[in-house]
Amino acid sequence: MEKVMQNDLSKIADIIARNPKEPGSLIAVLQDIQKEFHYLPCEALMETARVLGVPMSKVFSVSTFYNAFSLTPRGETIVRICQGTACHIKGGKLIQEQIESALNIKAGETTPDMKFTIEIVNCVGACAMAPVIIVNNDYHGNVKCDKVKNYLDGK
Amino acid sequence: MRIESAKHLQQLQGEYSADLNRFPQKVLVCCGPGCLANGSEKIFNEFKKILSAKKIQGITVEALKKTGCHGFCAQGPLVVIEPQGIFYTRVQVKSVAEIIEKTLAGKEVIPRLLYVSPENGRKIENYKEIPFYSNQMRISLRNVGKIDPENIRDYIALGGYQALAKALTTMQPQQVIDEVNKSGIRGRGGAGFPTGRKWDTCRKAESDIRYVICNGDEGDPGAFMDRCIMEGDPHSILEGMIICAYAIGSTSGYIYVREEYPLAVINLQKAVEAAREYSLLGENILDSKLDFDIKINRGGGAFVCGESSALMKSVAGDVGEPRAKYIRSVIKGLHDKPTVLNNVETLATIPVIMNNGSDAFASIGTKKSAGTKAFSLAGKIKNTGLIEVPMGTTLRKIIFDIGGGIPNKRQFKAVQTGGPSGGCLPESKLDLPVDFDTLTEAGSMMGSGGMIIMDDRTCMVDVAKYFLNFLVYESCGKCVPCREGLYQLYTLCNNITEGNGKEGDLELMENLSQNIQIGSLCGLGQSGPNPFLSTLMYFREEYETHIREKKCPAGVCRSLITYEITDDCTGCLACIKVCPVSAITGQKKKKHFLNQQICDRCGSCYDVCQFNAIIIK
Numbered sequence: 206m207e208k209v210m211q212n213d214l215s216k217i218a219d220i221i222a223r224n225p226k227e228p229g230s231l232i233a234v235l236q237d238i239q240k241e242f243h244y245l246p247c248e249a250l251m252e253t254a255r256v257l258g259v260p261m262s263k264v265f266s267v268s269t270f271y272n273a274f275s276l277t278p279r280g281e282t283i284v285r286i287c288q289g290t291a292c293h294i295k296g297g298k299l300i301q302e303q304i305e306s307a308l309n310i311k312a313g314e315t316t317p318d319m320k321f322t323i324e325i326v327n328c329v330g331a332c333a334m335a336p337v338i339i340v341n342n343d344y345h346g347n348v349k350c351d352k353v354k355n356y357l358d359g360k
Numbered sequence: 361m362r363i364e365s366a367k368h369l370q371q372l373q374g375e376y377s378a379d380l381n382r383f384p385q386k387v388l389v390c391c392g393p394g395c396l397a398n399g400s401e402k403i404f405n406e407f408k409k410i411l412s413a414k415k416i417q418g419i420t421v422e423a424l425k426k427t428g429c430h431g432f433c434a435q436g437p438l439v440v441i442e443p444q445g446i447f448y449t450r451v452q453v454k455s456v457a458e459i460i461e462k463t464l465a466g467k468e469v470i471p472r473l474l475y476v477s478p479e480n481g482r483k484i485e486n487y488k489e490i491p492f493y494s495n496q497m498r499i500s501l502r503n504v505g506k507i508d509p510e511n512i513r514d515y516i517a518l519g520g521y522q523a524l525a526k527a528l529t530t531m532q533p534q535q536v537i538d539e540v541n542k543s544g545i546r547g548r549g550g551a552g553f554p555t556g557r558k559w560d561t562c563r564k565a566e567s568d569i570r571y572v573i574c575n576g577d578e579g580d581p582g583a584f585m586d587r588c589i590m591e592g593d594p595h596s597i598l599e600g601m602i603i604c605a606y607a608i609g610s611t612s613g614y615i616y617v618r619e620e621y622p623l624a625v626i627n628l629q630k631a632v633e634a635a636r637e638y639s640l641l642g643e644n645i646l647d648s649k650l651d652f653d654i655k656i657n658r659g660g661g662a663f664v665c666g667e668s669s670a671l672m673k674s675v676a677g678d679v680g681e682p683r684a685k686y687i688r689s690v691i692k693g694l695h696d697k698p699t700v701l702n703n704v705e706t707l708a709t710i711p712v713i714m715n716n717g718s719d720a721f722a723s724i725g726t727k728k729s730a731g732t733k734a735f736s737l738a739g740k741i742k743n744t745g746l747i748e749v750p751m752g753t754t755l756r757k758i759i760f761d762i763g764g765g766i767p768n769k770r771q772f773k774a775v776q777t778g779g780p781s782g783g784c785l786p787e788s789k790l791d792l793p794v795d796f797d798t799l800t801e802a803g804s805m806m807g808s809g810g811m812i813i814m815d816d817r818t819c820m821v822d823v824a825k826y827f828l829n830f831l832v833y834e835s836c837g838k839c840v841p842c843r844e845g846l847y848q849l850y851t852l853c854n855n856i857t858e859g860n861g862k863e864g865d866l867e868l869m870e871n872l873s874q875n876i877q878i879g880s881l882c883g884l885g886q887s888g889p890n891p892f893l894s895t896l897m898y899f900r901e902e903y904e905t906h907i908r909e910k911k912c913p914a915g916v917c918r919s920l921i922t923y924e925i926t927d928d929c930t931g932c933l934a935c936i937k938v939c940p941v942s943a944i945t946g947q948k949k950k951k952h953f954l955n956q957q958i959c960d961r962c963g964s965c966y967d968v969c970q971f972n973a974i975i976i977k
Contacts (some may be wrong), residue, residue, distance in 0.1 A: 232657075232660055259894070272661030290582040327830065334393075335739070350964045
């Protein structure tokens with residue numbers, strides 16, 4: 206795993222300080238750290254445990270329970286593929302396979318050059334446009350499997 | 361701006377409504393999830409650019425509104441011109457200048473952008489005449505798509521917070537509860553527990569602190585009603601929560617919203633800040649001595665957190681594991697204090713009950729399920745989108761009259777309701793009225809309102825497998841029947857789809873299902889086998905064909921089908937480009953060849969072929 210830099214440490218401290226110093230802030234703090242780094246660095250977990258006064262075991266348990274958190278670094282571009290019911294019956298699986306083969310990684314993995322990560326989400330609530338993929342924050346609806354590569358290129 | 365009293369609020373309503381209506385025309389650009397995915401943000405920005413540059417017929421950029429979901433997602437991006445109600449569909453950025461020039465300036469309708477009736481090809485100008493809208497009745501969605509959700513003045517102008525003022529100044533807390541009770545409203549999250557009774561028990565529970573929580577963790581895949589309310593009309597939820605706080609005697613509330621809905625989080629946050637600024641949250645609200653404030657919690661993407669006790673643990677910063685409910689959360693909920701947990705749609709409906717009275721609400725819908733219900737329509741249906749109808753409306757009316765039926769001339773096969781806790785209902789059940797009790801009797805449930813429509817190209821065994829896989833992944837793992845039982849159920853179902861099903865499997869699965877239902881701790885496990893049981897109840901033959909003949913009649917289960925290229929192939933190369941395993945070879949304008957040894961039967965080629973030259977066997 207990459208080593209966290211000194212200025213990252215101060216960023217982590219800032220993020221923790223933005224929230225009330227109480228055990229109840231745990232999820233909110235981890236969400237903010239995840240948002241900043243796209244994953245939860247080990248140092249951040251330890252610092253969070255120390256400042257909020259929660260055992261490290263609980264920090265670990267919370268960060269592995271919720272889907273929103275990742276303990277491994279993510280790529281620059283996060284490709285999220287919706288696998289809600291509507292997306293499933295409208296061929297979401299095909300879209301997933303096309304993206305996996307285009308990027309040569311499986312869902313949940315990151316490309317070796319740290320450019321792309323594929324994530325599966327259960328439903329993003331845009332079912333009317335199924336199947337849906339989200340590249341970073343851009344939603345793409347009614348995705349056709351022969352057009353997938355265009356979305357990855359940012360077109 | 362501090363609103364001092366109910367009278368002051370009334371005066372402001374007059375001012376804001378005059379302000380809102382000072383333009384001869386208004387432009388409403390839908391920025392709901394569907395339209396946004398189709399680029400409506402760019403359309404809004406184009407309108408903004410042109411209208412900021414010059415005034416047209418007395419219309420400035422302030423007459424332009426970015427609204428929540430209009431509902432008719434299939435036709436998006438949508439633009440509505442009020443007061444005429446002109447409904448423009450599939451609007452593109454390049455059409456914006458034309459709309460401004462012809463419709464706003466010249467009062468001329470652009471026929472090309474109007475909705476075309478699929479029945480007679482007639483172009484319909486006013487959205488109220490389109491069957492999709494004319495068959496609806498909007499209560500919880502009353503403002504969604506009509507107001508700018510980021511602007512509290514819009515909400516106040518349309519009578520927002522008047523229900524709160526009425527409750528605070530003319531009613532005692534117990535009267536509020538009685539009114540909610542008499543309206544007959546039941547929880548819209550799916551369980552259908554009477555809201556008034558919930559409030560009453562909480563009020564009577566002995567405690568110094570009580571909490572109000574809004575459940576915005578809309579986890580059912582295929583449901584997006586709550587999302588649209590949170591994004592499109594957040595103040596109606598706040599108003600419902602403040603009324604609840606007054607009724608039960610609470611000073612502190614939480615909104616638990618999914619992180620997968622970033623716009624909902626932003627709009628709710630803005631709404632809470634605006635309400636604080638207007639002193640509708642905080643101390644001494646409308647000079648009534650009521651103190652109440654709301655905090656927003658973002659969920660962490662765990663389906664089980666939609667369950668009440670798990671949600672409360674998550675609000676407290678813990679792992680969202682449910683607890684056994686010997687003592688209900690209205691007695692011992694968040695931080696072990698009495699807590700009312702209501703769904704988004706329920707809370708958004710409360711102000712209407714206060715304003716119009718319980719009798720008016722109770723007169724809508726059926727005897728045991730009063731009022732209206734919002735549904736999201738998705739899957740193999742023409743008019744995908746968001747609707748609201750009186751309870752008791754039949755499935756047929758929803759799917760065929762409002763939803764427009766099944767696209768591509770295919771046959772209706774089933775409708776899935778109630779998410780992973782619900783089930784699939786076949787054609788023979790289409791005339792059932794949709795309410796809390798009828799669908800449960802039929803082996804499904806109304807649930808929170810997601811409806812996924814399936815055609816004859818959907819395999820019901822595959823659908824059951826999909827839901828079981830979902831539930832295995834989302835089970836929190838606390839109790840064994842759910843954690844291990846659902847996994848075994850999934851494995852057996854998966855075997856069937858792979859052609860490894862045996863005689864006796866279905867009976868074993870039924871038996872296992874019963875044990876999971878009886879032995880699980882929370883609703884996730886107790887209702888977990890429902891998708892399997894309901895598909896088995898109505899589509900047993902399909903399971904048997906998979907097991908005995910090793911065939912998938914719908915052509916979905918990969919191990920049981922093969923694809924073949926027919927002589928209709930024109931040699932367009934489209935399938936070759938899309939095949940992820942390079943199983944198809946051929947030259948331009950010559951019939952292509954599919955190598956069965958390499959093909960992994962993903963169906964990408966079938967999906968892209970425009971000449972129906974690929975068939976499933």
